[in-house]
Amino acid sequence: MIIDADTHIAPTGGAFTLEQHLARMERAGIDKTLTWLKPDYVGEEIEGHNRYVYEATRRYPDRILGFGWADPTVSVEHAKKMVQICTEEYGFYGIKLNGAQNNFTIDDPHLALPVIEEIARVGTRLALHIGPDAYERTHPLRAREIARRFPELTILMVHMGMTNWDMNQAVVEVAAECPNMILIGSATNDKAILYAIERLGADRVCFGSDAPFGRPHVVRAMYEALLMYDVEASERTLVMGGNIARIFHLE
Template identity: 50%
Template sequence: MIIDADCHIASRKWDAVAITASELIEHMDRDGVDKALIWLKPPYNKDIAPENRAVYEAMKAHPDRFLGFGWANPLLGKETTAATIKQCFEEYGFYGIKFNGAQDGYVIDDARVALPAIEQAARYGKPLAFHIGADFYENTHPYRLGHIAARFPEIPFLMVHMGGVAVPALDRSAVETATQHPNVTLIGSAVAERAVLNAINVLGPDRVCFGSDMPFRLMHVQLAAYGALLRDLDETARAKVMGGNIARVLEIV
């Protein structure tokens, strides 16, 4: 089973990149992807509620294809963020929540801004995902996720982009962080292929997941890249990276 662990959808096509849930299904069908972990494509404004709702509606319409994650922005205020987290888990039934300090402009382990929201989300015991990239490295450095993972050792964390997105990347710091914190799993999207291969070599095939970053990257191109990248691994290891690992983290197997 192939699971794309990093896909963004939008409630409508507000720019040339945005894709809707139905369009993503078309790509998945064409490219042979069985399931996709989906979260919102960040809107131009700060109103994420309609986009979280769109993810919920997509998951409800295609429960066998979509694994929905909510999105929380602590800068929207404590009350709004608390209500968002509660809705994501209790009403929408999401598999987890994503935090993106690069897009939303905060330091992910900030004790005053971010940690109260993370602590609330962690009470649900579900996986928490973080954009970890070199694009806004001060806000989203891998070591910052390490601080969070140490604080909540019982929570599975997904390190999306594993320090990539920009150049020079922070993938070595990402692997180092994952080495120190066994509750951290890497999603190898928008990062150099060599970095993904190094992560697999260091951590083993159980800690790295395929992700395309669709629609910012093209799903079929990333599938082809991973096919070439993993050609020297045995079938069991390839199956873990291409879907088995994220399925285990989300407890769908």
């Protein structure tokens, strides 16, 4: 089973429609996708974007693995409300916080941590954007403090530092210290992916395309070419979908 662990859809049209998303899945031969919104909303419009993802999961429950999005810059209370709706009403697999797109520091004690506390309280998973587009705000060392403070919380490290080698190394270093971290290798490169697998093990790294920003059929081909000779077949299965299936209890 092939699971793309980083995809976006939105009700604002263009390449982000559900229909375009499904077409990309078919072209790439992907069975399921972990899917969250595209952050092109304004303020409380985020509610409609999360609901669009929910409607996609209702229409295609065997294909779309819904994941919520909370934005504490709208307000902390509103972000907590999104956590509750996305988990209790929508049944999503977790909540994403993106300090780059939403312009906050991921361990901010007044903005981010109260929302993360709510995510931990409801017992779901946390995804964090980790990238050089907001180097200081999303740095892996900040994620390490979150992982230590909430050891019961599974944390998806989305992009694992993108193509910034210093950040890639830092992600792997902190993940080695924090067993509750899982890396999603989207919008990054083969060097970083293989480095993470070699240092952490194939059970800690997941295939992701960042669709539609990345082309799933191209990213999948890159992964399969990379993994063909450098890891065992059983390890390829983990990276290409088995890890998400295990973490989300799909098996």
